[in-house]
Amino acid sequence: MKFQCSACGLRINSRHFKQAGLMNPQLTSICDICIQSGEESADFANMAVAIFAQGLLYTFIGKNETTKDDEEAAFLVTKKDQRKRYEAFIQDYDGNELAQQQLKRTEFNQAIIDSETGKNDFLPKLELTFAENLEKMGLSVDFKLNEVDYIDRERIRAKYHYRCQYCGRRGRSVDHKDPVSLSHNNNLDNLILSCQECNRIKSNMPYELFVKLNSQIPQVNQKLVKYENALATLKGEFEQKRRELAAKMHLKGVVNDPELNQMRKQNKKLQDAIDSLDSDYNELRSLREQHFMTGWKLAQEKEKDDII
Known part of the structure; x- marks a missing residue:
């Protein structure tokens, strides 16, 4: 679910508006990026978030009265095409566990703030990959964590006789039981042989869950x-x-x-x-x-x- 921030105008995942409360979670009128930049939730109204908070019995932090907070001129990011570029970039980060492990959300948010305010003159581009946008925003994430060398790969293939240990078909893909993107573990005891299809399907799925689902069929x-x-x-x-x-x-x-x-x-x-x-x-x-x-x-x- 997505809300539109009343400060910057970005329409992003609702998690950016949710904060822990003493009893129930709190929903804010503006996103966590704008809060980190120094904006105050109490200074902005956001009818959609307010009504949603009321329905869930959450505390709403923001103005209660209805204002013209949906006018583009009032948003920090005034142009729609720029907002789309930021929204896509933030969505890429929200959905990438590897990036979140290596890059703190506060650090990522600060890069967005620096871009929005002109401190960094680069805006994310839709035609660039997530990794390319990160680099141009001054952020660093290592997406190449698979460091199994050729000899170890051949050793695993020979050990399992070129048979996928999940489905039994012929296979050559050396798979990490615990996904390398999560464990960073390239040790031999974390390696197993799979077919290309099982490797693709498993992806970042936890090994225990994949084995459990596989045992059902x-x-x-x-x-x-x-x-x-x-x-x-x-x-x-x-x-x-x-x-x-x-x-x-x-x-x-x-x-x-x-x-x-x-x-x-x-x-x-x-x-x-x-x-x-x-x-x-x-x-x-x-x-x-x-x-x-x-x-x-x-x-x-x-x-x-x-x-x-």
Whole structure:
């Protein structure tokens, strides 16, 4: 959920308006960035936040009367395009655990303040990556924490016989059990082998949660291995038939021939079987990914300390 700050005009996540209270949380009329810059919540009205606070029985810090706080001229960031650039940059930080670990929110907020007030003459750009915007804002985050060398990677692959330890399919991706973005742990006991797909799905998901969700679908994983083996066999056979057809065409020196046409028909049937099997395989892979993503989102929802 997002609110618009009555001071700077940025429309950002509601967490920026929430503060701890003695009994219940407090909601402020302006964002934490503006509060850090020296603005006072009590000097600004914010009808949306006030009504929301009342509905949740939270304390509202701000003017109660309705003012023209939605006029663009009253905002610190007066231009809409500039506000969009700041909003996207802040959203990138809010959703990046790696950046939050290495960069304190107060330090990040100060960089925004310096940009808004002209102390730093750079404004975040939508066409730049988050890392590029951080660098130009004078902030530093190391996004390359995976320092496993080639020898250790090969050692892990040999140890697990090139088999994904999550689904059982063939794999070459050396995966960190505890995500390297969270643990910074490149030790061998934190490494395991996975297929590229499981590595991508797991991403920053805690190892225990991924294993728990994976243990709920053993039959699905077994089917995936069968699909992979069957497709490998069919595709291998198809490539062999294709080479035989090419060799026959070369020897005969013709394109149209009853024997060649018969071979093409057989190859077409084999290709149709491959396409059909591949479609079923991809459907099951998609369902499996949805299983993990749903479980991960529900787990994150439980951990959220946010409004509603």
